[in-house]
Amino acid sequence: MSRLCLFKKMKVSKQAASDNNPEKILVQPYLYKLLPGTVGDRAGYVLRNASKVDSVKTRLLVSYNSFVPKTIRDWNALFIEYWQVEQVDNNIQNANSVDSFKARYKREYLKSPNPLYRLDFNGGNIHHTRLRLGLSHLRAHLFSHNLIDNPVCQFCNLEPETTDHYILRCPTYNNVRVRFLMDIANLLDPPYIASLDDNKIIKLFLYGDDGLNFETNKQIFSMAQTFLVDSKRFDMRVLR
Ligand SMILES: [Zn+2]
Numbered sequence: 001m002s003r004l005c006l007f008k009k010m011k012v013s014k015q016a017a018s019d020n021n022p023e024k025i026l027v028q029p030y031l032y033k034l035l036p037g038t039v040g041d042r043a044g045y046v047l048r049n050a051s052k053v054d055s056v057k058t059r060l061l062v063s064y065n066s067f068v069p070k071t072i073r074d075w076n077a078l079f080i081e082y083w084q085v086e087q088v089d090n091n092i093q094n095a096n097s098v099d100s101f102k103a104r105y106k107r108e109y110l111k112s113p114n115p116l117y118r119l120d121f122n123g124g125n126i127h128h129t130r131l132r133l134g135l136s137h138l139r140a141h142l143f144s145h146n147l148i149d150n151p152v153c154q155f156c157n158l159e160p161e162t163t164d165h166y167i168l169r170c171p172t173y174n175n176v177r178v179r180f181l182m183d184i185a186n187l188l189d190p191p192y193i194a195s196l197d198d199n200k201i202i203k204l205f206l207y208g209d210d211g212l213n214f215e216t217n218k219q220i221f222s223m224a225q226t227f228l229v230d231s232k233r234f235d236m237r238v239l240r
Pocket of ligand 1 (some may be wrong): 161
């Protein structure tokens with residue numbers, strides 16, 4: 001965790017240095033200069049070549065040279081583990097700041113049991129958990145595991161049945177969705193509600209919000225699980 005956070009700081013600093021943005025540099029140049037480029041910024045050249053720092057031999061660098069390749073492996077593994085996220089721009093590596101990277105890493109990778117994840121409202125916990133893991137019976141999830149040939153929503157045929165489609169758009173669930181959104185609007189401050197976009201609603205639905213207190217998160221979980229149960233999407237009769 002601390003290794004990955006340092007790595008994130010190095011990446012932020014390297015970007016800041018290349019953007020000529022000195023106030024955003026968080027670590028010493030000798031650290032961020034150890035970072036090799038990414039596929040994106042070095043296309044056509046040797047990729048992720050950590051050995052290019054070999055010319056500066058110091059005692060410190062020997063340990064940092066082992067730090068860099070090891071952390072790059074862990075860093076890239078985050079990407080692979082995170083494959084179930086549907087929006088590419090949602091990758092954890094692209095977190096806006098070191099703090100948001102740290103918060104997301106803690107939330108999504110460290111196994112410290114989040115007490116919210118244990119809450120069950122009318123049997124909704126199992127569906128809530130499966131959605132968080134990308135392992136639900138939604139067709140996009142089944143499709144991503146090669147269990148079915150076609151991810152399109154069988155209820156509306158409009159688009160793949162992703163978590164977003166199910167929670168935000170599928171017309172089949174308009175009634176439960178309106179109730180969920182009204183309950184959320186009654187629970188939270190107007191400025192908070194105004195700040196919500198589709199992506200934030202999905203996150204709030206699945207994970208709650210670290211910035212809100214436990215009691216508020218508990219109510220959000222209750223509302224989300226009420227949606228899941230009342231939509232009947234995961235009833236045994238509906239599963240196919
Ligand atoms: Zn649909």
